[in-house]
Amino acid sequence: MPDSAAEAAIDRGLVSRALLGNDRRAFENLVRRHQGMVRAQLRRLLRSDHAAADDLAQETFLLAWRKLDQFRGEARFATWLYRIAYSCFLQAIRKRPAATDAASDLDDHDLAAPDRAMDLELDLARAMQALSESEQAVLLHCVQLGLSHEETAYVLAMPLGTVKTHARRGKEKLKSHLAAWEDAPHEERS
Amino acid sequence: MNHDEDRIDELLRRSFEGPVADDGFAGRVMLAVPGRRRRVAWPTLVGVAAGIAVTWASLATSLSPSLSSQQWFGGGASFVIVGMAGAAVLSLLACWWGLSEGSRQ
Numbered sequence: 001m002p003d004s005a006a007e008a009a010i011d012r013g014l015v016s017r018a019l020l021g022n023d024r025r026a027f028e029n030l031v032r033r034h035q036g037m038v039r040a041q042l043r044r045l046l047r048s049d050h051a052a053a054d055d056l057a058q059e060t061f062l063l064a065w066r067k068l069d070q071f072r073g074e075a076r077f078a079t080w081l082y083r084i085a086y087s088c089f090l091q092a093i094r095k096r097p098a099a100t101d102a103a104s105d106l107d108d109h110d111l112a113a114p115d116r117a118m119d120l121e122l123d124l125a126r127a128m129q130a131l132s133e134s135e136q137a138v139l140l141h142c143v144q145l146g147l148s149h150e151e152t153a154y155v156l157a158m159p160l161g162t163v164k165t166h167a168r169r170g171k172e173k174l175k176s177h178l179a180a181w182e183d184a185p186h187e188e189r190s
Numbered sequence: 191m192n193h194d195e196d197r198i199d200e201l202l203r204r205s206f207e208g209p210v211a212d213d214g215f216a217g218r219v220m221l222a223v224p225g226r227r228r229r230v231a232w233p234t235l236v237g238v239a240a241g242i243a244v245t246w247a248s249l250a251t252s253l254s255p256s257l258s259s260q261q262w263f264g265g266g267a268s269f270v271i272v273g274m275a276g277a278a279v280l281s282l283l284a285c286w287w288g289l290s291e292g293s294r295q
Contacts, residue, residue, distance in 0.1 A: 022226050031216040036209025043210065054215065061219045065226075121205050143199050144206035171198045178201075
């Protein structure tokens with residue numbers, strides 16, 4: 001990650017401009033700087049439902065605009081956005097659990113395609129789906145989005161100890177799911 | 191163990207697509223962003239002034255401060271003093287609740 005302290009300082013400056021001068025261009029700059037990772041986070045959480053992820057990302061930035069005066073700089077601006085995005089995601093899945101199940105079924109169907117079963121990334125995706133929702137969320141934020149355990153605890157509103165436990169258990173489960181692949185990496189399945 | 195964990199981390203990072211290209215997303219968000227209303231200070235100031243005036247008027251007519259202080263220093267916990275203390279505690283609780291609700295939203 002490029003000099004994160006400097007990035008955080010730029011974000012704080014933009015937030016100040018957006019708040020004090022009611023500067024929409026400063027906020028637009030913030031959106032441009034962070035939309036990529038927020039949308040990536042939501043696409044992962046929504047299992048590649050890009051349209052729904054983009055709707056939630058838009059909702060996230062509108063909420064961020066409304067609540068900008070509540071950003072006190074205790075966390076990085078990106079972490080603060082991830083937290084808003086995660087809470088939007090939780091509200092969305094509470095509203096429509098059936099749609100989420102349907103998306104999971106589609107994913108399972110895709111992953112079950114026999115000619116792609118040997119692909120390590122698909123095996124990893126399948127192994128990820130075998131984890132609990134909390135373990136998946138913790139690994140997404142800790143490993144894939146590169147947040148610290150403390151930042152992940154802040155985003156997911158979980159105690160730090162729980163985050164560490166989920167991260168450890170999640171990795172252990174992934175390791176055991178992928179053990180067969182590792183034992184016989186060149187084995188062909190038809 | 192650490193090596194295994196590093197491999198799992200590496201696999202997870204490789205499977206992550208990374209940031210999504212903008213493709214007009216920021217522009218769409220900015221179209222939906224509403225204008226910010228400026229917060230006006232005068233209703234708060236008028237409210238505070240009215241509160242002070244009403245409290246002063248009610249203390250001046252119904253509860254005599256000199257009587258209360260005489261009773262207080264005389265060692266008696268009169269109805270007036272207990273009532274005022276109760277009202278102060280309730281006000282502090284309401285203030286704390288308001289602040290915590292405000293910071294949660």
